[in-house]
Amino acid sequence: MTDSKDPREAKLPEKSNFSEWYHELLKSAEIIDVRYPVKGMCVWYPFGFALRRSVYNIIKELLDVDHYETQFPLLIPEQEFMKEAEHIKGFEDEVYWVTHGGTSPLDVKLALRPTSETAIYPMFKLWIRSHADLPLRVYQIINTFRYETKHTRPLIRLREITSFKEAHTAHATWDEAAAQVEVAVERYAEFYRRLAIPFLTCKRPSWDKFPGADYSIALDVIMPDGRTLQVGTAHLLGTNFAKTYGITYEDAEGEQRLVNQSCYGISERCIAALISVHGDDRGLILPWEVAPIQVVIVPIVFGDKAPIIEACRALERELSAAGIRVKVDEGDERPGAKFYRWEMRGVPIRLELGPRDMAKGQVVIVRRDGAKRAVPRDGIVEAVIEEGHALQEVLAKKARASMEEHIRLVQTVEEAIEQVKTGVARIRWCGSVDCGHQLEDLVGANMLGEPREEPLLPGPCPICNASTTGSTYMARQY
Amino acid sequence: MTDSKDPREAKLPEKSNFSEWYHELLKSAEIIDVRYPVKGMCVWYPFGFALRRSVYNIIKELLDVDHYETQFPLLIPEQEFMKEAEHIKGFEDEVYWVTHGGTSPLDVKLALRPTSETAIYPMFKLWIRSHADLPLRVYQIINTFRYETKHTRPLIRLREITSFKEAHTAHATWDEAAAQVEVAVERYAEFYRRLAIPFLTCKRPSWDKFPGADYSIALDVIMPDGRTLQVGTAHLLGTNFAKTYGITYEDAEGEQRLVNQSCYGISERCIAALISVHGDDRGLILPWEVAPIQVVIVPIVFGDKAPIIEACRALERELSAAGIRVKVDEGDERPGAKFYRWEMRGVPIRLELGPRDMAKGQVVIVRRDGAKRAVPRDGIVEAVIEEGHALQEVLAKKARASMEEHIRLVQTVEEAIEQVKTGVARIRWCGSVDCGHQLEDLVGANMLGEPREEPLLPGPCPICNASTTGSTYMARQY
Numbered sequence: 037m038t039d040s041k042d043p044r045e046a047k048l049p050e051k052s053n054f055s056e057w058y059h060e061l062l063k064s065a066e067i068i069d070v071r072y073p074v075k076g077m078c079v080w081y082p083f084g085f086a087l088r089r090s091v092y093n094i095i096k097e098l099l100d101v102d103h104y105e106t107q108f109p110l111l112i113p114e115q116e117f118m119k120e121a122e123h124i125k126g127f128e129d130e131v132y133w134v135t136h137g138g139t140s141p142l143d144v145k146l147a148l149r150p151t152s153e154t155a156i157y158p159m160f161k162l163w164i165r166s167h168a169d170l171p172l173r174v175y176q177i178i179n180t181f182r183y184e185t186k187h188t189r190p191l192i193r194l195r196e197i198t199s200f201k202e203a204h205t206a207h208a209t210w211d212e213a214a215a216q217v218e219v220a221v222e223r224y225a226e227f228y229r230r231l232a233i234p235f236l237t238c239k240r241p242s243w244d245k246f247p248g249a250d251y252s253i254a255l256d257v258i259m260p261d262g263r264t265l266q267v268g269t270a271h272l273l274g275t276n277f278a279k280t281y282g283i284t285y286e287d288a289e290g291e292q293r294l295v296n297q298s299c300y301g302i303s304e305r306c307i308a309a310l311i312s313v314h315g316d317d318r319g320l321i322l323p324w325e326v327a328p329i330q331v332v333i334v335p336i337v338f339g340d341k342a343p344i345i346e347a348c349r350a351l352e353r354e355l356s357a358a359g360i361r362v363k364v365d366e367g368d369e370r371p372g373a374k375f376y377r378w379e380m381r382g383v384p385i386r387l388e389l390g391p392r393d394m395a396k397g398q399v400v401i402v403r404r405d406g407a408k409r410a411v412p413r414d415g416i417v418e419a420v421i422e423e424g425h426a427l428q429e430v431l432a433k434k435a436r437a438s439m440e441e442h443i444r445l446v447q448t449v450e451e452a453i454e455q456v457k458t459g460v461a462r463i464r465w466c467g468s469v470d471c472g473h474q475l476e477d478l479v480g481a482n483m484l485g486e487p488r489e490e491p492l493l494p495g496p497c498p499i500c501n502a503s504t505t506g507s508t509y510m511a512r513q514y
Numbered sequence: 515m516t517d518s519k520d521p522r523e524a525k526l527p528e529k530s531n532f533s534e535w536y537h538e539l540l541k542s543a544e545i546i547d548v549r550y551p552v553k554g555m556c557v558w559y560p561f562g563f564a565l566r567r568s569v570y571n572i573i574k575e576l577l578d579v580d581h582y583e584t585q586f587p588l589l590i591p592e593q594e595f596m597k598e599a600e601h602i603k604g605f606e607d608e609v610y611w612v613t614h615g616g617t618s619p620l621d622v623k624l625a626l627r628p629t630s631e632t633a634i635y636p637m638f639k640l641w642i643r644s645h646a647d648l649p650l651r652v653y654q655i656i657n658t659f660r661y662e663t664k665h666t667r668p669l670i671r672l673r674e675i676t677s678f679k680e681a682h683t684a685h686a687t688w689d690e691a692a693a694q695v696e697v698a699v700e701r702y703a704e705f706y707r708r709l710a711i712p713f714l715t716c717k718r719p720s721w722d723k724f725p726g727a728d729y730s731i732a733l734d735v736i737m738p739d740g741r742t743l744q745v746g747t748a749h750l751l752g753t754n755f756a757k758t759y760g761i762t763y764e765d766a767e768g769e770q771r772l773v774n775q776s777c778y779g780i781s782e783r784c785i786a787a788l789i790s791v792h793g794d795d796r797g798l799i800l801p802w803e804v805a806p807i808q809v810v811i812v813p814i815v816f817g818d819k820a821p822i823i824e825a826c827r828a829l830e831r832e833l834s835a836a837g838i839r840v841k842v843d844e845g846d847e848r849p850g851a852k853f854y855r856w857e858m859r860g861v862p863i864r865l866e867l868g869p870r871d872m873a874k875g876q877v878v879i880v881r882r883d884g885a886k887r888a889v890p891r892d893g894i895v896e897a898v899i900e901e902g903h904a905l906q907e908v909l910a911k912k913a914r915a916s917m918e919e920h921i922r923l924v925q926t927v928e929e930a931i932e933q934v935k936t937g938v939a940r941i942r943w944c945g946s947v948d949c950g951h952q953l954e955d956l957v958g959a960n961m962l963g964e965p966r967e968e969p970l971l972p973g974p975c976p977i978c979n980a981s982t983t984g985s986t987y988m989a990r991q992y
Contacts, residue, residue, distance in 0.1 A: 071640055072633075073591055074624065079637055082582030082652065089583065104560030105567065109674050110588075110657055111610075113551055132589075133614040134626065137661030138607040146552065148612065155550075159557055162549055174560060179588055179657070183615030196587050 048380070050317050054261040058312060059190070065320050065381050067311065068190045076188035076195030083381060086328035088199060088307060092177060094230055094326070095201050095302060098223045103173040103203060108155045110179070111146040117154045120280045126247025127151070130182045148181035153248070153273075153299065156204050157281040164295060166286045167208055171216070175203035191308035192265065192514050199304040206283065206295040210274055213296035220270040220300040221253050228267070231306070232323050232432035233257055233313050234439045235267065236460070238485030238509055241472050246271040246299075256484055256511070257309040258442045262459040264484060264511040267309050270300035313435050320382025321404045323431060324424035331355055331362040331420055332378045334371050336390030348389055351399065351416065358417045379404065384427050385420055403427050443509075449478045449498050456481040456512055465508040466497035474499045475510065484509035526858070528795050532739040536790060537668070543798050543859050545789065546668045554666035554673030561859060564806035566677060566785060570655060572708055572804070573679050573780060576701045581651040581681060586633045588657070589624040595632045598758045604725025605629070608660045626659035631726070631751075631777065634682050635759040642773060644764045645686055649694070653681035669786035670743065670992050677782040684761065684773040688752055691774035698748040698778040699731050706745070709784070710801050710910040711735060711791050712917045713745065714938070716963030716987055719950050724749040724777075734962055734989070735787040736920045740937040742962060742989040745787050748778035791913050798860025799882045801909060802902035809833055809840040809898055810856045812849050814868030826867055829877065829894065836895045857882065862905050863898055881905050921987075927956045927976050934959040934990055943986040944975035952977045953988065962987035 048064055049056040062068045067084035080088060096105070111134060118124050132148040135141060149155055156174075164172060180200045184193055203220065207213040221237060228235050235255045245252040249271035256264040278284070278294040287293050314321040324330060333351055335344045348364045355362040365374045371388070378386060388400040398410045403423050407430075411419040442459035446452045455461035456479060465471060465483075475498070476483055491505040526542055527534040540546045545562035558566060574583070589612060596602050610626040613619060627633055634652075642650060658678045662671055681698065685691040699715060706713050713733045723730040727749040734742040755761070756772040765771050792799040802808060811829055813822045826842045833840040843852045849866070856864060866878040876888045881901050885908075889897040920937035924930045933939035934957060943949060943961075953976070954961055969983040 069637060069640070071637070072587055073594060073636060074587060074589055074622075077587040077589060079587065080585040082584050085582070085584050104563070106560050106563050107558040107676050109550055109552060109555040109557065109676075111552055111555060111659075111674065116551060129616040131616060132612045132624075134610045135613045136611040138609060138663075144552075146610075158551060159547060159549070162547070181589075185616075196589065198585055198587075 048319060051260060061315060061319060062190055070190050076184055078190050083328060090326040090328060091307060094227055098227055099175050103175050106174045107176050108152055110149055112149055112155045114145040116158055117147045120248050120277060123153060123248035132181045132183050150180055150182050152202055153277055157277050157283060160206055161281050161283045164206055164283060164285050167288055170285060171205060171207045173205045175201060177201045191304045197303050200301060202301040204299045206297050210296045213298045214272050216298045217253060217270045217272050224255055224268040230325060231310050232428055232435055233309055234436045236484060236509060237488050240485045241483050242469060248273060248276050250274040257313060258439050258460055259312050262442055263514050264460060265305055265309055265514045267305045268302045271298060273297040273299060314431050319380030322382035322384060323428050324384050327382060327384050329363050329383050330360050330424060331385045331387060332383045333364040333387045334374050336371055336388050338391050347394055355417060355420060384424055405430050452479045452510055456510055460509050460511040462487060462507050462509055464492060464495050464497055464504055465506050466500055466502045466504040467506045471497055471499035479510055481510045482513045484511055526797060529738060529793060539793060539797060540668055548668050554662055556668050561806060565804060568804040568806060569785060572705055576705055577653050581653045584652045585654050586630055588627055590627055590633045592623040594636055595625045598726050598755060601631060601726035610659045610661050628658055628660050630680055631755060635755050635761060638684055639759050639761045642684055642761060642763050645766055648763060649683055649685045651683045653679060655679045669782045675781050678779060680779040682777045684775050688774045691776045692750050694776045695731060695748045695750045702733055702746040708803060709788050710906055710913055711787055712914045714987060715966050718963045719961050720947060726751060726754050728752040735791060736917050736938055737790050740920055741992050742938060743783055743787055743992045745783045746780045749776060751775040751777060792909050797858030800860035800862060801906050802862050805860060805862050807841050807861050808838050808902060809863045809865060810861045811842040811865045812852050814849055814866050816869050825872055833895060833898060862902055883908050930957045930988055934988055938987050938989040940965060940985055940987055942970060942973050942975055942982055943984050944978055944980045944982040945984045949975055949977035957988055959988045960991045962989055
């Protein structure tokens, strides 16, 4: 469904106009189609799904090392769902309910999972019998549902989250579960490093932790407009759910003990971050590893077309044999229209090959960030891979610089108010809940939580004036 | 959650007692856990999910050649769902309805997809504009829901089908759509060949086609008890849905024309067939290509344990480096208990290595079907792969013979009644709907449809006595 569209029809707004740019890009690059007739439920275009697939392959690879992939049912009976009081308080306003099967009312209402603790933990109770069954680490990649009353946004705030990767673990002790939370954060960090996306890691303030958790760690990405996007969370559940669902194990001494749990999740927001952090006025820029098409070859035809096309196909065969995802664009359009289309889709490397290049035994290699050079036709595979990796470096460096530009250490509420208009403020905070709530109210932004980097020198909490080395990030959040 | 269980606790009934064998095996081999607290909704155990993953990788590989993977929403607004009259008639009694979001009733009821025509085709209308957009071939692997009132069975008749692979295509002409149906049947045939599962291919009688289709082709597997399991279907939709959803394209002459469509699906029933066709009294037997663990190495320890374990680990490293999914079972149990567990899970090849083998420079290789020989330690990789492929041949041949034993050409209704007690009857049928219905009523079994093999010599239709070369398969169906 792409070929019949003139790519020049699409007018991508400048990225400085972030919200419009984002929505138009999802359409022009064929990531997500928002025209499905239910608000907040979207369709993955084939190209978008191919991107999702390669991004999620990284998640799977990182988890498969020591997690099992599984799948649990979507529908949760009301009585199971309602068991954990704090948890349900956090979700009850946004749960979809199935009430009818065919034309008959159901005896028991069924919730569409907003997250799967209440579906999984009754099974953990059955699966775990002894210490030898621990640790247990499972994950699933599934759809979840939230009846959002806020404004929805494709990939960011959805009523159907199509790509929720949730992991759930059980351990003998609280310390082991807490250590697993750190492992999860490190896996997610590795995942975002492979996408060249920098992020903040914070322990969320107590009033913003996951319902039912002892504490929550979150990863946030700073979007181009300075607002933050929570792109991953890891929760220490302790024994809270184990108590509710009766998940116990027999320890080495024959005692029955409650398991300690953690859970952690990532959704298609990782794709939203990928698109938003790296893209430019011309469209997507995709890191080499995840680009559905890594290299596009554009024949530059003067005079006799056949030998050029043949040379391009030979090039394609050679790159493809080396495991590179490559495509020759043999269409009849002028090269400029082709450049436009593949730039929109973020293809990392474009190769141009015309009669003059053939005569010189060279290929012109254009990286998606604009770098351009002619390279010898021999050794093209190595040159392409080298440029693919070089692009990764460029993207990571640029994204890191942009993130740092968006963070400022501020001393006063007034400075914080100003800073959160375009970025993230780091501000001293004594750690008290009262001062935290006041800070959020006065600044008009959310606390992301305590940075995990080096603490500050002592200074006054801007609310209570108590001297503190503590601080918090504050931002407007998506 | 496996290690703490004594595998000897499980008592697998003999396979001749098929239904009990099947249910116990799903549990003992840890494929599916049926204890989830909603009838007809099951949990994939980690081992079961690993098997599903490798089986579905084959489907993806076969479709990725010329289909795009996509994903469409689960929830379908009532008015879209109700548009195609014949289609909805086929599904309305078994649709789950979401009626509430949080505590509020929804303005528009949302159906949980029983299949996705009504979710996908409104988007096809938007995606398809000209003949250059055709053919369009997409697929998705998703969960679907049917409020089954019949007895449910894990992997076979479910209320949540977790693993529905549905493909949807659009073409310029009816002939091209019909040709796509043949392509689909051929892909499915290839899929089942790779699983060493023989099947029947029939055009379903008109009263059993997919609601909204011109006709339906189905693949059926004969289960050990002689009942058939429909394991794949391909439907020619013609312009039926295109009319309802207004899916048109501009042809080369600038005329607007309706597209012609096909759709085809496979579900986790393919796993049910895989388990049932190949398994034996000791458990699963998995074909080499899809076994989550292809080779288990069991150390046979006499005297000093360390050198044996080290030799087993070296063997594991060598096989693993060759891309084989291999595991050493270093547990403290006696070898017999290990054999039992890995046979239950269908591991194709067991290697046994003890001091006597080491002294002789050999490894004992035991195929899951019982074939056993000692092979030189050098060249073990080739020997293992050879035996893996040999097992595939054995399974295919055995399954083929069993299928043929279960089919009999019969001349009379009485013979058919007898035959469908333990297998599939092939019986003459003039092709008229009336005779078809009478046959089904008299025989007390379903018509699968006309075999695609060579027609019969002329003979009388057992109902109307008209001479015919036509025939049909009849069977009790799952």
